[in-house]
Amino acid sequence: MSVFTASRLLGKTVLITGASAGIGAATAVLFAKGGSNLILLARRADQLEKVAEAAYAAHRAASVQQGGQIVTVQLDVTDGSQVAALWSKVPPGLRAVDILVNNAGGAHGIDRVGDIQEKDVDTMFATNVLGLISLTQLLIKDFKSRNAGHIINLGSIAGREPYAGGSVYCASKAAVRAFTASLLREVVDTPIRVTEIQPGMVETEFSLVRYRGDKSAADKVYEGIRPLTAEDIAEEIVWAAARPPHVNIAEVFVLPVNQASATLTFRGGSK
Template sequence: MSYGRSALTRLANKTVFITGASAGIGRATAWEYAHATEGQIKLILSARRVENLKDLQDELNSKYPSIKTFIGKLDVSQKDSITPFLKTIPEEFKDIDILVNNAGKALGNAQVGSIETKDIDEIFQTNVIGLISITQAILPIFKAKNAGDIVNLGSIAGKDPYPGGSIYCASKFALRAFTESLRKELINTKIRVIEVQPGAVETEFSIVRNYGDKSKADKVYEGREPLIAEDIAELIVFSTSRKQNTVLAELLVFPSDQASASHVYKKPQ
């Protein structure tokens, strides 16, 4: 995709830090930055599954020999591991320009009263505490140069809560409140705070939500035309390649068969 006449110049040689880059939207975003800059980009790619990151790194290097990538294991739910991780980032990647806070998940569809405590903890530690902790750690870099983009992966679940999603929805509401406060706090800076709020995107998200049960996950999309990870990746790259004074503050993105969290058209099978 072409992002407009100046996008390549605006993005070239920037350093992008993506959490949850081992799959889905995070992985697609790494590729999209590589395509948009023809490999003139530095990527810090983190997640728990380092083997996936290694494959991604090899594929990126083979398609774009000029690309610079640093991969590292980071479990964002372990907030005490964030500072040690950041210390392992090589010097040439340390001047981060774009932070994509993408790592996140839902677990199960249980209703209040029956939700596993460990699922509540994991969702909040990942989607909320992890994201806040990484943002806190990176923000001084942006403040020091009065520049930088923070892209947070929210969700329609952060605007439109639904039964069976209380914890995930609450986590994305928390993310949205944090994101809005941050944007207001940074009003006198050139730092942009962007929230992308997807509807249904077919990734590993539903498999994770259904504890690895692929057939249950597939049912979610039966008779539907969900977005794919690349659709969201394009919007992340688009929003961070606008001219500096343009802030795409919120991007609510649905597939055409969806109009709210639960208002979904299903074609008869």
């Protein structure tokens, strides 16, 4: 069976943060292929437009009869004023969002406690936690008023298992896990669905950002192992969204086959 199931994604409106690259971009393309409309948010406007073009192409190639409306908004989820003004940049017909994918996030540095730069602490918590909460709060009241909606948060293996050199990033993803679990309990008396996707090792821009643009250091993270791809995680996100309305996938913990924990991998010499 395809990740898409009949008409469950057709005409749905999906809002994706951090949509300019990696998992966010791959998720946008896959939802477009399934006949969804998209609101794509990211800081990098030029990259965002490229993703929109790829999503348009995927929608056309799929020959689906619904969806295909795509709006891009340059937006920094850490800026509350930009989040508050979001709807002024979205056409009225797309403001009734069905699925929120809180994907924006990242890690900065591998410094140990005592050597971590305050700006890195602020950036990780502002993006990974506060931005996610801001977008959720923006949409949850409308979800409740319409008695519908699905919130999909991108967590991480780091939120389940702390590791040395990742104290702040791990703490931020643990916060995402706790926030998501609390929200799940708060809306248990509604049809609103809440999902956390928890990937292990995924080869995207993640390590390049973490190592501050040092490509050789970033490449070593994936040396000798075949990691997950952005498309792998996009499939899990879209699969969760395409379940029947009475089915909620609360957590998806997904690893490459040669990873067993945050620090335990088998590196066989090739990808």
